[in-house]
Amino acid sequence: MQSRHIEKGLYPPFIINALITAITLVFLALFLILPLVVIFGEAFREGISIWWGSIVEQEALSALRLTLLVAAIAVPFNLFFGIVASWALAKFDFWGRSFIITLIDLPFAVSPIVSGLIFVLLFGIHGWMGPWLVKNNIQIIFAVPGIVLATMFVTFPFVARELIPLMTEQGSEEEQAALTLGANGWQTFWKITLPNIKWGLLYGVILCNARAMGEFGAVSVVSGHIRGETNTLPLQAEILYNEYNFTAAFAVASLLAFLALITLALKFFVESRINKLETL
Amino acid sequence: MSISLENISKTFNGFKALDDINLTFEDGKLTALLGPSGSGKTTLLRIVAGLELPDEKDNSKILFNNEDVIDKPVRKRQVGFVFQHYALFRHLSVFDNVAFGLEVKKRKERLSKSEIHEQVFELLRIVQLDTMADRLPSQLSGGQRQRVALARALAIKPKVLLLDEPFGSLDAKVRAELRRWLRKLHDDLHITSIFVTHDQEEALEVSDRIIVMNHGRIEQVGTPDEVFHKPATEFVMQFLGDVNVFHGRVDKNQTLLLNNAKEEANIKFLVRPHDFEILLENNNEENIFPVKAHRILTAGVMVKIEFVDKSNHLILVHLSHDSYGEIQLNLGDEVFLRPKQHHFYDN
């Protein structure tokens, strides 16, 4: 919309314009579209039935199941705590508030490998809580709980980062109005707060989910790579690749790529909703 | 319902926004809280509503008809609050905004769907918005939003209506219209109402009583006539309209000498622009000012004349067009000003 109003003189000359566009398109093709084509090309190179065979193979299925399980735990958890944290940070002013807002970004700031190591240090056999965990026969590292924890940690910022600016901008006057009209805290949350943030929230959840399914580094550290037990889809793809089982590796990778494409489609839809709301 | 406040103070990070307020708002009256920006009007209104707690809760009281409500949460106080920026629910239609207060009631107190529908439309008719029930707040003009906010607040049958700068962000014409409309509405409904404004004209025109505030304190409480004609403090006088300030002395014999020399002055002498008489010659009176016409503005309800005195002080005089026609004043003319009405305050 806006570009239409930009004065003619502000446009670069045609040649430069075309050049910039061409460079951008080549770059996009090379770094984004080509890999996608390669993944699907390699996955289906030996035909659909071989592809299908690699997918329904036991270890691959178990990896898919684990990936979905991890996302099914980590995403709702981060949805809930993301809302709680954003609400507290956006609607109240207290000492240390801006420090906490910065702290929320920590999982993005550190390398995923380090994130994984934090949990090994905490819960590994030689970690702080290791002896106690061993005594009580609880296994976290090299088991599903560790993978879930690491994923939660790495994906925590997505929802909160989306909501904090949104809620800060909206302020709390509508909530106060609801209270003066006799609503209790619960009604105010469900009828006023939540509807006002729903699209931003959905956007954050989509990104959170994409990362939860695709996380490699942190999960790799805590997983232990036990076949059929603690391998998620990204880990499974890597193992197959390292064993020169390229077709199977790309078949698994194509599943991840497929999830990514669905995520992109959803993200596109939600974004256009948000834009529409903003221009209203 | 009458409202009494006793010993209400409020401090924000060491800053005293309200300083020991004691007040009574009379039953069924429309009271204006008038004061400059930052004088604590909104804070006082929010404390009455329960959106803010006063300091030292133990000492202070907020009485609704003699019942202390200081421990009652907002949602149980049954106050209609109209926010300065409306605070309409942006995702709900006009109808749902107004119905909100009726729909969040406990099941046994809640009306049926059709009764709610009926009541909402009755309110929408009162605020003249029954044709816009399906619109979203973003599809309304400022004045219409304001009226939705009012209808929404009235829906809960409030015992008291609190309005924070209800016309603050509207343009002049809509403002004047809504102002009269609000007065009429109040005359029909007789709900005890408090409205905040920084516009003295608005307060004078609409309210039964005016409370003038400054720096978190009350300067004067009175009818519009009282605060306008008998301002209790220099601040009130200054705030309620243009004034000319002169410095003078009251000597031992209680005679007043105006000399405009600040050093020896022990009083301030305040005269409103419309309280001067223009004399063409000095008939040897005390306390009249020889001045020269410096600027004359005739476009307006009143003729506005700026005079300058010997020491180049500006003196503002308002005159009716008729009186102006009679004296035939021209720029540069030298005349004499005699205050007809004045107020003086210790320096």
Ligand SMILES: Nc1ncnc2c1ncn2[C@@H]1O[C@H](COP(=O)(O)OP(=O)(O)O)[C@@H](O)[C@H]1O
């Ligand atoms: N929540 C708050 N935190 C800090 N200071 C506040 C807060 N609310 C009001 N104040 C301060 O208290 C004073 C009075 O504010 P307010 O009641 O809004 O004045 P008014 O409505 O008369 O303009 C102002 O100086 C304002 O900055």
Ligand SMILES: [Mg+2]
């Ligand atoms: Mg205010």
